[in-house]
Structure formats: structure tokens, C-alpha cells
Amino acid sequence: MLNAPVYTSASLKAELNEKGWRLTPQREVILTVFQNLPEGRHLSAEDLYALLEEQGEGISLSTIYRTLKLMSRMGILRELELAEGHKHYEINQPHPHHHHHLICVRCSKTIEFKSDPILKIGTKAAQKEGYHLLDCQLSIHAVCPTCQRSLLV
Amino acid sequence: MLNAPVYTSASLKAELNEKGWRLTPQREVILTVFQNLPEGRHLSAEDLYALLEEQGEGISLSTIYRTLKLMSRMGILRELELAEGHKHYEINQPHPHHHHHLICVRCSKTIEFKSDPILKIGTKAAQKEGYHLLDCQLSIHAVCPTCQRSLLV
DNA sequence: CCTCAACTGAATATTACTGTCAATAAGGCG
DNA sequence: CGCCTTATTGACAGTAATATTCAGTTGAGG
Ligand SMILES: [Mn+2]
Ligand SMILES: [Mn+2]
Ligand SMILES: [Zn+2]
Ligand SMILES: [Zn+2]
Numbered sequence: 001m002l003n004a005p006v007y008t009s010a011s012l013k014a015e016l017n018e019k020g021w022r023l024t025p026q027r028e029v030i031l032t033v034f035q036n037l038p039e040g041r042h043l044s045a046e047d048l049y050a051l052l053e054e055q056g057e058g059i060s061l062s063t064i065y066r067t068l069k070l071m072s073r074m075g076i077l078r079e080l081e082l083a084e085g086h087k088h089y090e091i092n093q094p095h096p097h098h099h100h101h102l103i104c105v106r107c108s109k110t111i112e113f114k115s116d117p118i119l120k121i122g123t124k125a126a127q128k129e130g131y132h133l134l135d136c137q138l139s140i141h142a143v144c145p146t147c148q149r150s151l152l153v
Numbered sequence: 154m155l156n157a158p159v160y161t162s163a164s165l166k167a168e169l170n171e172k173g174w175r176l177t178p179q180r181e182v183i184l185t186v187f188q189n190l191p192e193g194r195h196l197s198a199e200d201l202y203a204l205l206e207e208q209g210e211g212i213s214l215s216t217i218y219r220t221l222k223l224m225s226r227m228g229i230l231r232e233l234e235l236a237e238g239h240k241h242y243e244i245n246q247p248h249p250h251h252h253h254h255l256i257c258v259r260c261s262k263t264i265e266f267k268s269d270p271i272l273k274i275g276t277k278a279a280q281k282e283g284y285h286l287l288d289c290q291l292s293i294h295a296v297c298p299t300c301q302r303s304l305l306v
Numbered sequence: 307c308c309t310c311a312a313c314t315g316a317a318t319a320t321t322a323c324t325g326t327c328a329a330t331a332a333g334g335c336g
Numbered sequence: 337c338g339c340c341t342t343a344t345t346g347a348c349a350g351t352a353a354t355a356t357t358c359a360g361t362t363g364a365g366g
Contacts, residue, residue, distance in 0.1 A: 022332045022343055045322080060346045065323060073258055079294075081234055085354085086322060102278055105226050105287060113278050117270055122293050125255055125266050131295035134258060138291045140275050141232075142284035175312060175363050198353080213315045218354060238323085239353060 005094065007031060007076060015074065026059045030067050034077060034091040040112055042080060042088035075134035083108040092135055095119070100137055104144035158247065160184060160229060168227065179212045183220050187230060187244040193265055195233060195241035228287035236261040245288055248272070253290055257297035 005011065012031060013023035033051065037043065043051065045064050052059050068089055071077040080088045082103055093099075098119055102111040115138070122136030158164065165184060166176035186204065190196065196204065198217050205212050221242055224230040233241045235256055246252075251272055255264040268291070275289030 017333080020343080024332075024344065026345075062324085062347080063345060066344085069323095100278075102282060102284055104284065111282055111284075115274050115278075118274060118291065121268050121271060122291060125253075125268075126293055126295045129255060129264055130298040130301075131255055131257065131264075131293070132301055133293065133295045135294040136291065137294075138271065138275060138289065140279055140284070140286065141288040141290075142279045142286045145283040148283075148285055170364075173312080177313065177363075179314075215316080215355085216314055219313085222354095 007035070012076075026063050027067055027071075029057050029059065030064070031071070031076065034089070037090065039097075042082055042090050042110075044086050044088050046086070048089075073134075078135050078137065080137070081139065082110050098136075100139070102140040102142060104147055105141050106143055106147035109144045109146070160188070165229075174223075179216050180220055180224075182210050182212065183217070184224070184229065187242070190244065192250075195235060195243050195263075197239050197241050199239070201242075226287075231288050231290065233290070234292065235263050251289075253292070255293040255295060257300055258294050259296055259300035262297045262299070 007015075009023070009028055009031075012027070016023050016027070029052065030048070033048065034043070045061065045068055048068070049059070049061050049064050052064075068077065068079075068087075072079045072089070075092055077089045078092045080090065080101065082088045082101065095116075099112045099114045100118065102113060104110070118138050119136060123133060126133040126136075160168075162176070162181055162184075165181070169176050169180075182205065183201065186201065187196070198214065198221055201221070202212070202214055202217050205217075221230065221232075221240075225232045225242070228245055230242045231245045233243065233254065235241045235254065248269075252265045252267045253271065255266060257263070271291050272289060276286060279286040279289075
């Protein structure tokens, strides 16, 4: 199954240190933000920057970009293509919370849905090729009912 | 099932004209390139630009970007995130050729695989929400065997 | 044919993201 | 507990993919 444990401050530190990296206050704060994000909420780098600014925990954009990339490559976060021009991120949750996205290519309205079979198929495909699984996401690109009605293309 | 017909020059023209758009030589050439691309080959905007340059059918980068976007939003092409920093494109094939991608997040080595169940699940999910399906792609982010061995993170 | 709006290409602009570098602070170790 | 090494941060500057603008062109309907 998807290797996506629930991270605590301690387990994050352990995993970072194992690779010669460090746990910094910034990384801890960013992980916490994503862990407390309500279901269905996705953040861009700028979103996260603004949100932290509000909370008085200002972190530089450089660090935000670096951390998002790092945590995605560690499998802690998922990198999503929900809108044109920039990425969105969410926490990478294990089995019962793992989900996929149905996205309107016109207005970016996104609906989440779950599917155990897909997770199984993805896990098996990675296994078969000897790849170490980080994330597995079905992206359905489509046109939402509202945008179908609006005649604009 | 996925609404991804095999396009001829005539059917492409019909679909464009229906929306008040036009069939241009540039669009025709670009469609042909993707239709003749071997399985497993994916092109970036720059790749396509260079390839056309070689063939003596130079098309401006502006037009290439515009056409790739247009055809993706029409469901003729698929937009893929196979590497960092730029998108790749391939023709959006119907059922027996439809496939997914297993991608190494370190070196971008990509393996394609097919899955009927996934296509069915995606179709159903879109239907249920009244979305008009364009494309449905499982992206598996993982670390390939070679990159697992190289200790670099 | 004729008209007109969609399209192209060249040049320019935008902006998400990356690289650089000096200052700082984790974390291993004695 | 300090010390030392080096990963990390933040400010700033830089890059590159992609979008936009606009004047000239051309497809398509009548
Ligand atoms: Mn989500
Ligand atoms: Mn492919
Ligand atoms: Zn929409
Ligand atoms: Zn690899």
C-alpha cells in the first residue's frame, strides 16, 4: 500500500535526519498547516505564503518553494495540477483518506472522490516495475455542468 | 467511454467549425505529427517546435503553445506532467490504446501501462457529477530502481 | 468573390519558480 | 554542555515556460 504514514514532529525529524537533513521550525510549521487543512482544501505556494503571513509565522517564499518540493519528493505532500499556471499541494494521506480529483478544465472546479481499486492497481503497477511508490493520483479532466451550459468555449 | 475519436482532417475541421473556429494548415500539421508519433513518445512544446523545424514545416512557438492548449481542451491531446518545468503532450487515444504513466520523480523515467478498470471508474465518476469527460489519467509518482540505488536524494 | 472575424508570427511581457550567497542554526560529538 | 561542520534560511537577482499584443493574413459562410 501507499507508504504515507501520519507524520509527527518526531517522525518527520527521524526521516529527515536519516538522510542527513534537518528539522527546522519552518518545516514543522508547514507540515502542521497541511495536517490541519480541512478535507478538499488545496494550497498553492502563494496561498501558503499568505496564510502563514496572516498567522504571523512569516516564512520566505524561497523556503516555501523548497519545502513544498522536498516534501513532495519525500511522499509527505502531493503535488496537484488543479489549475493552469501553478501547482497545488495537499497532505498525502494513507488508505481510507486517499482520493482522486475530477477537474473542470474551464473553471478549475474540483471534486474529490475515493477509489480503492485504483490505489490497488497503482500499487501493483509500481511494484511490478520495482518502483518505490510515493503517490498515485487519477486526474479526470472534464467540463463541469456549468461550463457546458455557458456557450463560451 | 472516453470521447476520443480518431480525427481525420475533415472531422477536425467539422469540430472546429462547429464552435466558430477554423482549420488552419498549422493545426492540421500538428495533429498529423501527434497521430504519427510512435507509442510511448511524448512531446514538449519545444520538442514539437524543433521537430517541425527539421521537417521544414516551421510553425511559430506562439502558435504551437496556442494549439497545444486548444487541442488539450478539446480532448484531442493529453497534457502530461512527466518532468519538472514543462508539459508533455500525446494524442488522446480511445479505449484499447488508452494508458497511464508510472513516473520516476528523480530522473523522469516513464513507463506506460493500461488499465480498463481505471478508465471505467473515471468515466463513471465524471458521469455521476454531470461532467463531460475529456481525459482520465492515473499518474503514479515513484522512484525507479536505478534512482533507489543511487544514494543521492 | 467578398467580407469579417479568427488566426498567425514576431516581439514583448508575465510570472512561477530557481539559483546565489552571506548569515544563521541544527545536530553530531567530545 | 559547548564546538564545529554544514544544511538551511531569506533577500535578491535570474531563468524559462508560457501568455499577450498587434498588424498583417487567411479561412469560411453567404
Ligand atoms: Mn484533494
Ligand atoms: Mn503516454
Ligand atoms: Zn467549469
Ligand atoms: Zn529514476
